[in-house]
Each structure stands twice: as C-alpha cells, then as structure tokens.
Amino acid sequence: MGAKVLKHAKIYTGDQVIEDGYIRFDEKILAVGSVYDYVAQSGDEVQNVQGTTIVPGFIDVHAHGGYGYDAMDGDPDQIDTMATKMMRNEGVTTLFATTMTQSNENIANAMKGVKIAAERNRVIQGVHLEGPFISAVYKGAQPEEYIKDPDTKLLGEWNELSGNRVRLITYAPEDKGSKAFEDYCLEHNIVPSVGHSNATREQLLNSKATHATHLYNAQREFKHRQPGVTGHVMLEDSIHAELICDGFHIVPDMIRLAFDMKGPERIELVTDSMRSKGMPEGESELGGQKVYVKDKQARLEDGTLAGSVLQFTDAFRNIQYFTGCSMFEAVQMSSVNQAEEFHLDSKGTLTEGKDADMNLFDRNMNLVTTYSYGNEYHPE
Structure with missing residues (x-):
C-alpha cells in the first residue's frame, strides 16, 4: 500500500508557511513542500484538500x-x-x-x-x-x-x-x-x-x-x-x-x-x-x-x-x-x-522524518481531521 498525500492545502510546518502545498506520509512524514514539486508515486492515495489549513498536531x-x-x-x-x-x-x-x-x-x-x-x-x-x-x-x-x-x-x-x-x-x-x-x-x-x-x-x-x-x-x-x-x-x-x-x-x-x-x-x-x-x-x-x-x-x-x-x-x-x-x-x-x-524530537513540526501528527482545518478554522501517527480521525 502506498503513502497518503494531501494536496493544495495551506501548510504551516512550524518552520515555514507553504501557500499551496502537499504533504506525503504514512506513520511518518515522507515529504512536504510546494504542490508543484510533488512527484506522483505508484500506490499513493491522493486527496485534494483545497481550501484547508494544515498545522502540526x-x-x-x-x-x-x-x-x-x-x-x-x-x-x-x-x-x-x-x-x-x-x-x-x-x-x-x-x-x-x-x-x-x-x-x-x-x-x-x-x-x-x-x-x-x-x-x-x-x-x-x-x-x-x-x-x-x-x-x-x-x-x-x-x-x-x-x-x-x-x-x-x-x-x-x-x-x-x-x-x-x-x-x-x-x-x-x-x-x-x-x-x-x-x-x-x-x-x-x-x-x-x-x-x-x-x-x-x-x-x-x-x-x-x-x-x-x-x-x-x-x-x-x-x-x-x-x-x-x-x-x-x-x-x-x-x-x-x-x-x-x-x-x-x-x-x-x-x-x-x-x-x-x-x-x-x-x-x-x-x-x-x-x-x-x-x-x-x-x-x-x-x-x-x-x-x-x-x-x-x-x-x-x-x-x-x-x-x-x-x-x-x-x-x-x-x-x-x-x-x-x-x-x-x-x-x-x-x-x-x-x-x-521537552525534547520531543519526533513532534512539533511537519518535517520529513517526524511523526505524521497534524490537524486539518476548514476555511472557517473548524477542525475537520486529525492525523495521529498517520491514522485519520474525525471529531465525534
């Protein structure tokens, strides 16, 4: 099974802001950057999340x-x-x-x-x-x-x-x-x-x-x-x-x-x-x-x-x-x-190699999805 990919989000990595970005991940973050730099890979599960904002968990x-x-x-x-x-x-x-x-x-x-x-x-x-x-x-x-x-x-x-x-x-x-x-x-x-x-x-x-x-x-x-x-x-x-x-x-x-x-x-x-x-x-x-x-x-x-x-x-x-x-x-x-x-070295920012912990907000800044170690969850 391939990795998950979220495309066309505004991404706050903790280090930078990517206006139109993508993030590729499984349990860990595999890649993050401008959507124009995304190279499709076999088996990737791609989702267009245009209009959303992604921040670290x-x-x-x-x-x-x-x-x-x-x-x-x-x-x-x-x-x-x-x-x-x-x-x-x-x-x-x-x-x-x-x-x-x-x-x-x-x-x-x-x-x-x-x-x-x-x-x-x-x-x-x-x-x-x-x-x-x-x-x-x-x-x-x-x-x-x-x-x-x-x-x-x-x-x-x-x-x-x-x-x-x-x-x-x-x-x-x-x-x-x-x-x-x-x-x-x-x-x-x-x-x-x-x-x-x-x-x-x-x-x-x-x-x-x-x-x-x-x-x-x-x-x-x-x-x-x-x-x-x-x-x-x-x-x-x-x-x-x-x-x-x-x-x-x-x-x-x-x-x-x-x-x-x-x-x-x-x-x-x-x-x-x-x-x-x-x-x-x-x-x-x-x-x-x-x-x-x-x-x-x-x-x-x-x-x-x-x-x-x-x-x-x-x-x-x-x-x-x-x-x-x-x-x-x-x-x-x-x-x-x-x-x-607290030296939580795999947490805090959305950078390659860190845990895929992140939150996805809609246009009105309502929490839509949380990813914890790459697993997808929604508010109850």
Missing part, C-alpha cells in the same frame, strides 16, 4: 481530564479513552497526563494507570505532576491537607511507577528541600516548573525553574515593589510560560501583555482541563471536591476557578483573537515550543 503539557475522565482516577482504560477523545475532538496528538495534589496512595495509583495507558496509546507522551509540593498560600483548587515540602524520594518512587514518564513537575521553589529536589529533576529529564508558589523574585533567581505553570494563576502576583512569580517569569527569557487562553483564567488584555513580554517563542498554550470538558454543564468533581460548571467556567463551591473546560482548538483560536498574533506564531505556541522544550 497540538501538544498539551497540562491537562487533567475531559469527557468524564481524569488522570487521577488511575483507570488505564479511561485514561486511554480520555487521550483519544482529546486527540479526535481537539487535535491534541501529544498529551502529558496531569495529576494534582492528593494522597500519596492516590498519586501512586494514577502513575500506575498512566503507565499502562501510555503503553497502549502513544498520544500519552508523559506525566505532569502538579503538586503536592506546592504552597498552601496559592493552593488554588488543590486540597491543602495533602500539600507537602519537596520530597526527592517520593518523586523518585512516583516516577518509577510511571515508567519514568514524569516530564514536568509543578512545585514551590521557596519551600525547604527544593535545591536537592531540583537537582533530581534535572538529572532525570524532568522540567521544574514554578507554580502554586509564593516565591519572591529573589528566591526565584536562586532556583532552577525553567517553566511556569499557568502564568498569572495561583502564584505571587506582579507588584510594583515585588515582581513575584508573575514578574519574574515575564522578565526571564529562559522560562517557558503556560497560558490558559479561555478568557476567564486570564483576561484578554493580560494575555496580550504576556505575549508582548515573552514573545511567541516562550509561551505554551495549555488547557488545564478537568473531567467536565466536553460534558454538559452542571455538577462535577475535582480531587474529591465538588465543582460547578456554567458558562464555560469550572468553579469550586467558594467560587475558586478549578481547572478549565477549555478545548485546545479554542485556545488556538483565542490566542490569535486576543493578541492579534499570526497563525504561524500560534503554531509556535501550540506545538513547536513544547516539542523543543
């Missing part, structure tokens, strides 16, 4: 759940299904299944479940441990009774249970024990991310954090006498910043400010989504806490925002609407930067 490094499922449930079948639904409906072809502050036993159970699910489903490329090594001052929707100081031994145990899949960890660098903890992370290919933190800029200048969990949210704010976590992240070019672009977690003007300060090379779009994403409004759950979903917002009983119900396709459109950035820049923030930061 999205990479979400911070998503807890969706479609009725949550990584913390620890059920491999459900985590597998969750990842597939995110891929089909939102174009997320690479996922870091994200945990939250919970009991040691519950986190261990989640690690075991993600390991089994990831062995079945290649969309799951890692784990993001959000907590429990965070600050109670900025706990957000994380239950305070399970918060603890950084613990290298515990992190090592969880990482081993996951099959060494922990790639990102949210922690409070100001807490005692953080130096040895950071060293362990760097030795084990885990990116240390400041989040749910009360750290000052002075403390952060002495930390090894190179990533920021949901910029602006659940962190010491930017003040005129203390830049805090938000100001530090804005000022340091070495730090990649997550943005939840739903318009609720961050108002559009502040998203534009972050974009102007950090630039498209240091921002990564995330959903921070919970199990209610893709489900009807009403009562839901997050880490044993009641959550109420209304008007595309998920909140605890006290009104605290509790993750999101944001779909990645909306984040991709919103960043362009809120900031006026180009589609090329939106692709950087949805795929390219994540692949580079």
Whole structure:
C-alpha cells in the first residue's frame, strides 16, 4: 500500500508557511513542500484538500481530564479513552497526563494507570505532576491537607511507577528541600516548573525553574515593589510560560501583555482541563471536591476557578483573537515550543522524518481531521 498525500492545502510546518502545498506520509512524514514539486508515486492515495489549513498536531503539557475522565482516577482504560477523545475532538496528538495534589496512595495509583495507558496509546507522551509540593498560600483548587515540602524520594518512587514518564513537575521553589529536589529533576529529564508558589523574585533567581505553570494563576502576583512569580517569569527569557487562553483564567488584555513580554517563542498554550470538558454543564468533581460548571467556567463551591473546560482548538483560536498574533506564531505556541522544550524530537513540526501528527482545518478554522501517527480521525 502506498503513502497518503494531501494536496493544495495551506501548510504551516512550524518552520515555514507553504501557500499551496502537499504533504506525503504514512506513520511518518515522507515529504512536504510546494504542490508543484510533488512527484506522483505508484500506490499513493491522493486527496485534494483545497481550501484547508494544515498545522502540526497540538501538544498539551497540562491537562487533567475531559469527557468524564481524569488522570487521577488511575483507570488505564479511561485514561486511554480520555487521550483519544482529546486527540479526535481537539487535535491534541501529544498529551502529558496531569495529576494534582492528593494522597500519596492516590498519586501512586494514577502513575500506575498512566503507565499502562501510555503503553497502549502513544498520544500519552508523559506525566505532569502538579503538586503536592506546592504552597498552601496559592493552593488554588488543590486540597491543602495533602500539600507537602519537596520530597526527592517520593518523586523518585512516583516516577518509577510511571515508567519514568514524569516530564514536568509543578512545585514551590521557596519551600525547604527544593535545591536537592531540583537537582533530581534535572538529572532525570524532568522540567521544574514554578507554580502554586509564593516565591519572591529573589528566591526565584536562586532556583532552577525553567517553566511556569499557568502564568498569572495561583502564584505571587506582579507588584510594583515585588515582581513575584508573575514578574519574574515575564522578565526571564529562559522560562517557558503556560497560558490558559479561555478568557476567564486570564483576561484578554493580560494575555496580550504576556505575549508582548515573552514573545511567541516562550509561551505554551495549555488547557488545564478537568473531567467536565466536553460534558454538559452542571455538577462535577475535582480531587474529591465538588465543582460547578456554567458558562464555560469550572468553579469550586467558594467560587475558586478549578481547572478549565477549555478545548485546545479554542485556545488556538483565542490566542490569535486576543493578541492579534499570526497563525504561524500560534503554531509556535501550540506545538513547536513544547516539542523543543521537552525534547520531543519526533513532534512539533511537519518535517520529513517526524511523526505524521497534524490537524486539518476548514476555511472557517473548524477542525475537520486529525492525523495521529498517520491514522485519520474525525471529531465525534
């Protein structure tokens, strides 16, 4: 059987824009370029997709759940299904299944479940441990009774249970024990991310954090006498910043400010989504806490925002609407930067030899088809 070929699309490879292009692929990308350079090969399955736009598959490094499922449930079948639904409906072809502050036993159970699910489903490329090594001052929707100081031994145990899949960890660098903890992370290919933190800029200048969990949210704010976590992240070019672009977690003007300060090379779009994403409004759950979903917002009983119900396709459109950035820049923030930061060498751009992970949008920027490892999927 020959390769698949999509012709006459506008293709954003992540490196360039091809106005009238073609892409030839099986599980991997075999060739991409101007349609005028396409040479037909025996057995090729050619499809004319004129009027469409093709971008690299999205990479979400911070998503807890969706479609009725949550990584913390620890059920491999459900985590597998969750990842597939995110891929089909939102174009997320690479996922870091994200945990939250919970009991040691519950986190261990989640690690075991993600390991089994990831062995079945290649969309799951890692784990993001959000907590429990965070600050109670900025706990957000994380239950305070399970918060603890950084613990290298515990992190090592969880990482081993996951099959060494922990790639990102949210922690409070100001807490005692953080130096040895950071060293362990760097030795084990885990990116240390400041989040749910009360750290000052002075403390952060002495930390090894190179990533920021949901910029602006659940962190010491930017003040005129203390830049805090938000100001530090804005000022340091070495730090990649997550943005939840739903318009609720961050108002559009502040998203534009972050974009102007950090630039498209240091921002990564995330959903921070919970199990209610893709489900009807009403009562839901997050880490044993009641959550109420209304008007595309998920909140605890006290009104605290509790993750999101944001779909990645909306984040991709919103960043362009809120900031006026180009589609090329939106692709950087949805795929390219994540692949580079986490050394996902076969992801992030549509170039020869990489995985055939890509999204095809119609003229109105509605997701029509997602290709994951060359296999074709459509929204449900």
